[in-house]
Amino acid sequence: MSEDTTLRMERIFAATPEQLFSAWTNADQLVRWWGPEGATTPKHDLDVREGGAWITTMRHEDGSENTVSGVYRLIDPPRRLVFTWAWHNDGPRGHESEVALDFEPVDGGTRMVLVQKTFQSAEMCDRHSMGWTSSFNDLARHVESLTGGTAA
């Protein structure tokens, strides 16, 4: 069951950890690769600091849009990045999960390990329990201001 609720992916990129970290945290770069082939990211806002909110809206080739958003939990360049993650389904944010990225230099580039848990790890909940509610409220307001109250 635990394995079923956790996604783990690993890839080696021909780039330095710094370049990869920047591809995730620099909006100009993120929008160049975010989403499946043919998708663009016309709306985005990344407040890249621990507790800061991020939101992106992707537009697909058929004109449909998907919004996904979360909060940065841990920012440790260029080695580790952790953020929460939830799709917006017809308005309300859906189930919140946690994405952790680790960047490790290897021969020929950087190994990136992505682990997505369907719910936040106990470690992260403990670590951020104090700021959890307030950052969540911030995010809700943030999302509302970006979408004018109606999520894409």
Added chain:
Amino acid sequence: MIMQHDIPAPDLPALFGALADPHRLAIVEALAAEGEKTVGELCAPFEISAPAISRHLAVLESAGVIERRVDRQWRVCRIRPDALTAVEGWVETQRRFWNASLDRLERMLAEDAGTNATVAKSNNDKEKKR
């Protein structure tokens, strides 16, 4: 093109919410590993009270993770297979999203490396000319 038709179903927050508790996850893991169990058997490994276990089972049941039936004097619990399918579907959707995105990330990094190499080369050429 991959994402828009298979966004996770709206009941997933309830489903994952039900799983996001160590006791309930342990109950689900026990049921996943061993099939049906009576409420008494499920209580045995835990130090918490039977009413507490009962509340956890109620949460799991209302989220559609487990179902309960009465077999003579025993109340028997088992996992609902469609709950696991929904969880797997969610994970699979994420996997597709990341695979497609990371393919593009790979290409972006390759393009930038190419551009940087060209810039470095032209800088090199300038150096030589001087």
